[in-house]
Amino acid sequence: MYVYADNAATTKLSEAAKMAMLPYFDELYANPSSIHSSGQKIKDDINQARQTVADVIGAAQASEITFTSGGTESDNQAIISAATLGAERGKKHIISSSFEHHAVLHTLNKLKKQGFEITLIDPDPNGIVSGEKVAAEIREDTALVSIMYANNEIGTIQPITEIGAVCRKNGVLFHTDAVQAACHLHIDVQKQNIDLLSFSAHKFHGPKGIGGLYARRGTALSRLIEGGGQEKSRRPGTENVPGIIGLAAAIKEAYENIDKESAYLLSLRDKILNSLLAIPGSRLNGDLQNRLSGNISISFEGLDSESLILLLDNKGISVSNGSACNSASTQPSHVLRNIGVPKEYIRGTLRITLGRYNTEEEADYIIANVTESVNYLRSFSPVWKNSRKEESSYAVQ
Amino acid sequence: MLYNDVILENFLHPENVGEIENADGAGEVGSISCGDVVSLTIRVENNIITNAKFTVFGGAAAIACASFITKTIRNRTPEEALSIASSGELDRALGGLPAARLKSAVFVCEAVQAAIKNYYDRNGIGYDPFDFALGCSICDGCEE
Structure with missing residues (x-):
């Protein structure tokens, strides 16, 4: 697909x-x-x-x-x-x-x-x-x-x-x-x-x-x-x-078709967003209400989004981290820095932007593959391991 | 393409992922602000590295380099491993990293050095400290 x-x-x-x-x-x-x-x-x-x-x-x-x-x-x-x-x-x-x-x-x-x-x-x-x-x-x-x-x-x-x-x-x-x-x-x-x-x-x-x-x-x-x-x-x-x-x-x-399309994108977006935000250590960047209906900017703790994007690319999914104009840089974008995305999250930022040709089936495919790839990258991330260790020690206290 | 096929293959199908339990040497370098954290564990038997495993927080270049280097240093002495683990060698062996990702190769090599230094320290083996990178050698300084 x-x-x-x-x-x-x-x-x-x-x-x-x-x-x-x-x-x-x-x-x-x-x-x-x-x-x-x-x-x-x-x-x-x-x-x-x-x-x-x-x-x-x-x-x-x-x-x-x-x-x-x-x-x-x-x-x-x-x-x-x-x-x-x-x-x-x-x-x-x-x-x-x-x-x-x-x-x-x-x-x-x-x-x-x-x-x-x-x-x-x-x-x-x-x-x-x-x-x-x-x-x-x-x-x-x-x-x-x-x-x-x-x-x-x-x-x-x-x-x-x-x-x-x-x-x-x-x-x-x-x-x-x-x-x-x-x-x-x-x-x-x-x-x-x-x-x-x-x-x-x-x-x-x-x-x-x-x-x-x-x-x-x-x-x-x-x-x-x-x-x-x-x-x-x-x-x-x-x-x-x-x-x-x-x-x-x-x-x-x-x-x-502006209103019809916007409502459609919103339904697809919320479906994906709700599933991805259920992943532990994830956060939405930017206001949820005042937001373009096709935009998802989500950050995952403990991984680097370049790896995530290339894994998804290998599964046939084209998404990005920030703006396409900045892809040569390895530094987080000025946008993410200027809204103060925490450093634990900023490098794990994924931008999924939907359009009128995206389907429900594609949304399910995105959810399944992002979830799988996030879990996979975290399975060998020293940063994720340490962050979970800290979290469980807080829980014990 | 951002990466050549050799790098992509090492990234998509990395070998030696994980941690060796009760390792003989362990090293971790980098920080999330720099963009890469590389953790490496080695098993050394009769002065030969018989196993090496890695975990990485980083981009495709870091994962590919770590996979490649853990394969390369196996069945070598720590001294040989140190001489192999240079970012220039890694860059050549992988057919050329994008310039902006060369630092990932540096991190991976420093993780090898850190693990071997740790092995030397644990076993009271003497070495010239100048053979090892003294702290992060990549940039002038970061927040951490």
């Missing part, structure tokens, strides 16, 4: 998205910037796709959506644009959190070297950054608040509406990296006072290499690269037409 349960890393392209894309490789291949009818037809299709995205996230106008290469580019452009706007008015302070994706953290680090002052708020142990904590850091010279919608490792959903209200009240631009949230949660950029929002198609069964950035009208975007006038000169370069079409098809399909 093969089970893919690493949907926070990427998802399978949906059939609907694939079929929508296919004609744009060899039949509808004209350049949307050309004035002939073949080109103009593509331009119309792109703008239709833009409208679809705008409708789903509650944008006032389709023109507020800029297509990019994905979440990383969108995060870079959003933050650099807001920093540029702030600097023009002498505001060089940015607030974010310490468990953002590296696309945000590394961009902020670059700005820090350019003279910006960065405040990184630590999430609480449940993996939540509250609106009050954000409000407490806002100053006269704050140019931007950037808080992720949902965390990529532990799946915790941030109080975006609350943070948006705080930012609006203080006249500060608000960016949210919604890469994990888009099409999984209901988003309304107007009601939630979001000025900039990043998303990526391959996290909701669209193609890789395409994403977008919502920028509220009046929030000028700085170009990251120079070139032609595509995307209203915000993102030069001939459009990734099949990607844009696939993104729109995927977003439409996902949004139509």
